[in-house]
Amino acid sequence: MNRIERRATAETLLMVAAVTGLGLAAQGRIPASAMDLLYLVPVAVAARLHGLGQGVIAGTASALAYNFFFVPPVYTLRIDDSENIVTVVALLAVAVFTSRLTAQLRSQAREAQAAAARNAALASFARQLAGSSDEAALAHAICTEAARIFAADALVVLRGHDVPLAAAPPFDRLAGLDLQAAQQCIESGGRSGRGTATLQAADWSFVALPTPSGVVGALGLARGDGRAPVDGDDPLLASIAAQAALALERAALARELNDVAALRERDRLRGALLSSVGHDLRTPLTAILAASAELRATVADAALVATLDSEARRLDRYIANLLDMVRIEAGAIRLNLEPVDLVDAVAAALRDVRGGDAVQVDVPADLPLVRLDAQLFHHILINLIDNARRHGAGAPVTIAAARHGDGVTLAVCDAGPGLPPGSEARVFETFTRLEGSDRVGGTGLGLAIVKGFAEAMGLHVSAANRADTRGAAFTLELPAVLLVAVAP
Amino acid sequence: MTGARILIVDDELHIRRLLRASLERAGYAIAEAVTARELLSVLPIEQPDLVLLDLGLPDRDGLELLPLLGAVPVIVVSARESVEEKVAALDLGAVDYVTKPFDSDELLARVRAALRQRRATQSSAAVVRVDDIEIDLDERSVRRSGAEVHLTPKEYGLLAALAAHPGRVITHGQLLRSVWGPAHAANTEYLRVTVRGLRAKLEADAAAPRLILNEPGVGYRLAK
Numbered sequence: 001m002n003r004i005e006r007r008a009t010a011e012t013l014l015m016v017a018a019v020t021g022l023g024l025a026a027q028g029r030i031p032a033s034a035m036d037l038l039y040l041v042p043v044a045v046a047a048r049l050h051g052l053g054q055g056v057i058a059g060t061a062s063a064l065a066y067n068f069f070f071v072p073p074v075y076t077l078r079i080d081d082s083e084n085i086v087t088v089v090a091l092l093a094v095a096v097f098t099s100r101l102t103a104q105l106r107s108q109a110r111e112a113q114a115a116a117a118r119n120a121a122l123a124s125f126a127r128q129l130a131g132s133s134d135e136a137a138l139a140h141a142i143c144t145e146a147a148r149i150f151a152a153d154a155l156v157v158l159r160g161h162d163v164p165l166a167a168a169p170p171f172d173r174l175a176g177l178d179l180q181a182a183q184q185c186i187e188s189g190g191r192s193g194r195g196t197a198t199l200q201a202a203d204w205s206f207v208a209l210p211t212p213s214g215v216v217g218a219l220g221l222a223r224g225d226g227r228a229p230v231d232g233d234d235p236l237l238a239s240i241a242a243q244a245a246l247a248l249e250r251a252a253l254a255r256e257l258n259d260v261a262a263l264r265e266r267d268r269l270r271g272a273l274l275s276s277v278g279h280d281l282r283t284p285l286t287a288i289l290a291a292s293a294e295l296r297a298t299v300a301d302a303a304l305v306a307t308l309d310s311e312a313r314r315l316d317r318y319i320a321n322l323l324d325m326v327r328i329e330a331g332a333i334r335l336n337l338e339p340v341d342l343v344d345a346v347a348a349a350l351r352d353v354r355g356g357d358a359v360q361v362d363v364p365a366d367l368p369l370v371r372l373d374a375q376l377f378h379h380i381l382i383n384l385i386d387n388a389r390r391h392g393a394g395a396p397v398t399i400a401a402a403r404h405g406d407g408v409t410l411a412v413c414d415a416g417p418g419l420p421p422g423s424e425a426r427v428f429e430t431f432t433r434l435e436g437s438d439r440v441g442g443t444g445l446g447l448a449i450v451k452g453f454a455e456a457m458g459l460h461v462s463a464a465n466r467a468d469t470r471g472a473a474f475t476l477e478l479p480a481v482l483l484v485a486v487a488p
Numbered sequence: 489m490t491g492a493r494i495l496i497v498d499d500e501l502h503i504r505r506l507l508r509a510s511l512e513r514a515g516y517a518i519a520e521a522v523t524a525r526e527l528l529s530v531l532p533i534e535q536p537d538l539v540l541l542d543l544g545l546p547d548r549d550g551l552e553l554l555p556l557l558g559a560v561p562v563i564v565v566s567a568r569e570s571v572e573e574k575v576a577a578l579d580l581g582a583v584d585y586v587t588k589p590f591d592s593d594e595l596l597a598r599v600r601a602a603l604r605q606r607r608a609t610q611s612s613a614a615v616v617r618v619d620d621i622e623i624d625l626d627e628r629s630v631r632r633s634g635a636e637v638h639l640t641p642k643e644y645g646l647l648a649a650l651a652a653h654p655g656r657v658i659t660h661g662q663l664l665r666s667v668w669g670p671a672h673a674a675n676t677e678y679l680r681v682t683v684r685g686l687r688a689k690l691e692a693d694a695a696a697p698r699l700i701l702n703e704p705g706v707g708y709r710l711a712k
Contacts, residue, residue, distance in 0.1 A: 275568065279544060282567040283500055286589035290506035293592035297513065316589055336571060336705060338660075339677040341684065343695055344702035351701070365687065365694040369680050374705035375571045486681050 008050040009057060015042035016061040020069055035070045036087040039063075043091050047099035055095030063088035118236045121149045125240055129247040138251045139166035142219065142244045149240065150221055152229035156209070156244070158217035159186050165217070177202040178220075185218045193220070195228025205229050207237055209245035216248050270332050274323060281319045288312045317386075321445040324379060328452030333376070335457060339369035339484040340377060342401050342410060349381035355389060362400040367408055369484040376453040380461075381412070383446040384474050388414035391472065406480035415471040424463045450474070458482060492603050493517045495536035497527045498565070499546050503588075507540065507565075510592050511599070524548035528556065538602055540565050541582075543573065554580035561602050565590065571705035578659045578707065585657070585706075601655040601712060616651040618699055618711055621690055623651045632690060642667060643686050646679070650700065650710040659707040683708065 019042050023035050039062035047055025066087060068077055125145045132138040139156040146154035147168045155167035155174075162182075163173045174182055181193035185206035193202040204220040205228060219241050221229035230237050292309040299305055327333055346363050350356030381399075388397040392414030401410040419427060428451040447463075454461040460477040494516045496507050508518045519534040521527040524545045531539075539557060543550030543566040554562060554577065564577045567588040574585045583602045586595055614626040622631040625648055630637045639647065645667040650658055664673045672678060687694040701709050 275570075278569075279567045282588050283503070286567070287500070287502040287506060289589045290503065290510070290592055294506060294509055297510075312589070338705065339680055340704075341680045341702075343687075343697065344680075344683075345704065347697050348702045348704045361696055363695050365684060369677055378704040484677055486677055 012046040012058045020065045043095045052099035055099040059092040059095035135251045143168035152221045152223045155220045207241045211249040333456045335373045340372045360398040371482045384412040392416045408478040411475040413473040418465040492537040495519045495539045497521045498542040655712040657709045
């Protein structure tokens with residue numbers, strides 16, 4: 001019996017003695033049969049204050065005292081009356097009942113206190129998290145708070161990492177069993193490590209950080225003395241983990257939104273810049289061309305006006321190419337995919353190229369449609385035709401399309417001197433003009449644009465000398481994934 | 489339609505001056521506006537037969553103005569060459585789109601077509617002829633060198649939509665909406681297949697079309 005229990009027993013016996021003394025003093029004024037009711041008081045009080053044990057002690061002592069002092073024959077301990085037995089049993093029953101009731105109340109109160117403490121801890125946790133918006137600061141706040149609440153070291157590790165996003169106190173990297181436990185915890189979405197059913201030998205104890213879209217990582221806890229940092233399944237730990245996970249997810253989403261907004265803004269600025277440069281360069285050209293058209297009608301020297309006109313047009317093409325190249329290099333191409341009929345595409349390109357009438361076309365009208373950006377493909381064809389015409393030494397240019405395996409190929413061929421051996425890949429590089437060829441005119445951008453646009457749409461373009469005859473062939477490969485099946 | 493009145497809307501003095509010179513020489517009467525505000529204020533006074541509209545006006549985007557111009561045909565003359573801008577302008581009711589720098593002869597041809605179109609709508613020409621093709625919009629019949637050609641309903645619908653405005657680009661969206669219905673406005677493949685069918689029946693060489701012409705990414709037009 002410890003000190004507290006001894007003291008409680010002394011109090012209990014004192015109460016029984018006091019009631020007995022009171023009863024003796026009042027003897028004759030209250031009926032002896034009512035005395036047993038008086039003993040209910042010490043029994044109930046002892047059971048209420050000190051629990052079942054003291055209740056039983058009080059009940060037993062009361063029964064003995066009642067029997068000894070008040071039940072005839074008095075000053076003897078004899079129970080020979082059924083009424084007395086009932087009294088003893090009733091007193092003990094009251095002791096049991098009262099102590100049970102009290103114990104229940106007490107455990108409820110304890111639970112309420114614990115819940116209040118948990119809520120306070122959660123509220124403070126939430127307050128701390130609310131102040132942080134970026135992930136690292138947030139993880140740091142989570143660790144600091146978790147370390148404080150659970151009186152343990154804490155760390156946050158994200159899915160697929162072994163270096164914690166944050167830890168309190170600082171921690172380098174997870175290894176061995178601890179890393180396994182963390183990964184296991186993230187995979188299973190439950191708990192693992194020290195103090196749990198899986199990988200108990202690990203130093204750290206992990207709880208998953210669950211969000212509606214999956215487990216983002218794990219919160220790890222460990223104590224210096226090696227004891228399990230949390231017992232069983234502490235509801236506080238689950239709530240903390242859920243809150244931490246939501247906060248981390250929110251921070252990740254916010255970061256993505258910011259990134260997207262920044263990208264969009266950059267795209268917008270670039271687009272605005274490109275279109276304003278285009279506009280500024282073209283407006284004077286428009287005036288020059290319109291003026292040359294006027295001159296054609298009024299000036300006698302037609303050759304001079306024609307030169308003015310054709311040079312202005314050439315300048316316009318160069319500007320267009322320059323802008324296209326900037327778009328490619330800046331990664332500012334936005335695709336507008338639609339099913340394109342190659343017959344349409346080739347016919348439109350030939351209409352926009354000078355001397356297009358002289359090109360021989362072999363594009364069957366029953367090829368599959370191809371999912372392309374019509375405008376980019378138009379520029380590709382114009383550049384290829386223009387290139388073939390310039391290097392074709394006046395011989396006819398041909399455009400041929402055909403099924404090739406699962407896909408379709410489209411080749412633009414000239415009958416010029418062809419490409420110097422080994423230069424086939426280099427022709428697509430920016431500003432490349434091949435030595436030893438009669439490459440005149442052009443900015444050296446046309447073929448680089450062809451390649452940039454083709455790759456943006458998922459096409460492959462290659463250059464080679466023709467096998468059948470003199471000249472170069474530029475071949476676009478349109479892969480099967482881009483073909484659109486159409487019912488005839 | 490010599491004597492028609494054309495309103496030039498552009499903030500560049502040189503462009504206005506040159507457009508005026510070539511259009512006046514072709515016999516048109518010219519009015520000018522420099523800003524969107526000026527365009528909207530002179531429109532009811534000048535009552536032009538055609539507006540040449542630059543999209544990059546200083547005070548308002550030209551695309552916003554298109555719906556405000558009522559029944560006057562508008563040719564957009566712009567340095568903006570993106571397909572999206574063209575489609576947007578045509579869908580908003582522009583009859584044509586010319587990119588700067590333009591060829592003066594080409595521009596004059598487009599102006600003539602737009603004005604002829606306006607007159608044609610007023611007198612509702614029922615028979616459209618292109619080379620050896622004759623499209624009778626009243627009888628809903630098509631002849632090639634005098635012989636009747638049998639078309640499917642979609643083929644005829646598409647041809648009629650194009651023939652209602654010869655020479656004018658009709659956007660993919662406009663064609664799909666009018667022939668297949670609004671639910672199919674994005675089904676460009678229907679359009680491609682039907683155009684193939686029409687070409688097979690009407691073109692001399694279906695692989696080198698001369699009747700139904702493609703504007704890459706924008707739409708189709710019937711040759712004039």
